[in-house]
Amino acid sequence: MGHLFRHQEGDAAPPPAVGNIPAPQASTIDYDWILISGFIIVLTQVGFAFIEAGSVRYKNSQSIVIKVILGLFLTILIWWLFGYGFSFGYDFQTNFMGGTKLGGYNWEATQFGNDYTNFVFRASGAAIAVSVLSGAAAERMTFLAWSILAIVYAGFIYAGLAHWTLASGWLTTLGYKDFSGAGVVFFAAGVAGLVVTVLLKPRRFRFDPNTTLQFQRHSPIYIAFGSILVFAGWLFYNGGIVAQGANSKYTQGLVAVNTLVAGATGGFFAFIIRYFQYETTSLVALSRGIVSALVAVSAATDDMKPWTAFIYGLLAAVFYSVLAKVIPKVHIDDPVEVVPVFLGNGFLGIFLSAFFDTKAGIIYGFGGKLLGMQLLGLLIIFVWVAFFVLITLLILKGFGVLRIDSETESVGIDKAQCLGEAIVFANQVDEAPLIQKTELVQLGNSQIGSGFRPGFR
Template sequence: MQQHYLNHANPTNGGVVPNPSTGTRSQSNLDEDWLLIAGIVLAFSQLGFGFLEAGSVRYKNAQSIVIKVFLGLCLTVLIYWLFGYGFSYGDDFGTYFMGGTKLGAYNWSATETQNDYSNFVFRATLSCIGVSIVSGGAAERLTFLAWGVLALFYSGFVSPAIVHWTNKDGWLTKLGYKDFGGAGFIFYSAGVAGLIVTIVSKPRKYRFEQNSSLNFQAFSSIYVAFGTIILFATWMFINGGQIQSGQSTPYIQGLVAVNTLVAGAVGGFWSFITRYFTKETTSLFSISRGILAGLVVSSAAPHESQIWATSIIASIAGIIYTLSATALPKVKLDDPVQIVPIFLHGGFIGILFTGLLDINGGLFYGKGMKLLGCQLLGLLIITVWVAFFVFFILIVLKGFGVLRIDSDTEVAGIDKEKCNYEAISFTNEDHQQVNIIKTVSY
């Protein structure tokens, strides 16, 4: 049994663990340096998402989707500095809704109990990850204007509210809801947003028309694999960066890292196995995205899960990813980056199974139904909040006629029409042979 370190005080989202010897809050310079380093490393996750999304779309749109990832990064950092950080971590004056201080870096401080500068770097880059996920739901369809507006609205208002509710003093956390590294407040919420974007923007032109011979083959499984391994490495800092008081909880750091590593490996393995036995083929797309699904579930409670429990949850995530990735096109859901199977389903599984297998509150440990009920409530609140506001802003954009690219641009490719040239060019490309029948297989 691992209870000697699993039963340490819970370092919740954004919190500082009390010093066990004095009962007071303290952070060393080493802890602050670790938080800052984690935030810097998380910036590299944007490269991972760039590879992941460029490899998942058609080659004629590879440049435009990476531009959207980087545009989301720029806009998120700016809006998070002005509003998002304050909304997430500012004082809410007893309303429990959203913070109202620390806006625009006003009254930021660096003290023994709180360093807003280091915390901003980590939290802003973490928020950028959520926005990059949402961009996958907009792949090959949204205009740059529509994407920019959505990114600002999501990272400046929609996501910070959820973060505020689930941080150490948030009302959901006080009820008993647990989400250590963002399985709910980052990945599940972004997955819900991506689903709404995919539904409202509708499938890519001719995607599900039987008489169409337009090529919808994803550009490069190698790019997806490159992006996955970059994200695998940075995920250690997504989860590990949440430990902001490593000296008072020295064993938790290692447990979080091990659970993260194991979850990614197990998710990829079971995705591979499921694909092999259901379709009798292998797929680099499948094993790569299965790894990501496993990593998503690891963010729910890696500090309070035994390793065997994490492996079970990640196995379920890998299997569900493969099955749902196959099923979603059958219901005409056009999700080329697989945002729904990876992040929405993965986040849901991670949060749900925390209510069952969390060693300090899970039902299977004889702790009753309270945590499971709180987890389900949290998922419901996140779903309703994100779905309502993302749907609202998309409908407004659609009403102004700026939501989706025009048909000619969609067929020719966004790179060629809106980015001056295609990022990927083939010297032997025959433009007279554009409509080639190919099987889309993820």
């Protein structure tokens, strides 16, 4: 991710440029633009909160927003204490992690670098990864377990990946390319999410053949609102990485156009695909398609033509639509669809960049070296993330604090632990321990026209 972490490299000497953006000189780095972009990226947390609150059952909508906000605050604090230093501090030639700039010590603000501005942008970006991960833990993980996982992921797991993908990081120098984190941010968060949701196991009765207990999303409208906010914030997320003032005005515009084209294409075609699958429109598919395409195009937004961004968006819509149908069939309970959107399309984006990158892609005559490096990079990311997330979760499980108890899960985390539900329906009923199909049909028939929602919690 040579571009992604090129603003500042700690105490190391500036390396040769990677990719088509010239290495920024201190006098041309637009620190105001970086700072403003960081502010806007923080606001994307509102979008993720909407997406996740809309994706869960209403009895857990308040608790998932708490986890998003907790993740943001914990990420900021742990990045100030450790994460920023691990990512951007001097690594004493170990190539593993930085060991300076911890806790704000020896941060600088000069014409040669501004740790304070860089921290705002990087911490806000790290918070996105943590927010993605919170969706995988929806409706099942305790607040304590989530807080510990967020700290470990942001402060160690993600920080290590960030250091490796500096312009001088060992993964980048091998030839791995990732403009704004399709692999290091989103694929990695998707891998972590997969481990989380598999180890937590499905929600009670989610795949039980003897019940038709509904697991409907609380609000597709929330998901749509959140996706539009994330779409807008992504322009600053991608655009803030191109921070070289007058030397990169063309690239800044290109990045914005590619981001817009990919997002619009992904949303439109996911909507069309869902219509042909089920002969009905889907606001959720429309929304998920937008984010899926944004994830994929982040791999090489600066090194592609707009028509390539269209292809990314189209393939992202297809990839999402297929995975969203397959994942439940293998009994993976993923309420926010972290695996199809982030893991799947993070992989897709990195893979496609080996073909469409204008400076090293196969279709531009550069051979298959980049393809090999991209696949190697994805493998390294997968192993690193999966191993440490699994270890963290097993420790939490060993102490008995990983998953909420069955009673809390039945009544809802909001009611059990959050001073009541965020939304209360006048005619709602609590979830029974198990609702048999015959009982549900009889109950539903007796309540026709009453607005009753059997098991809709």
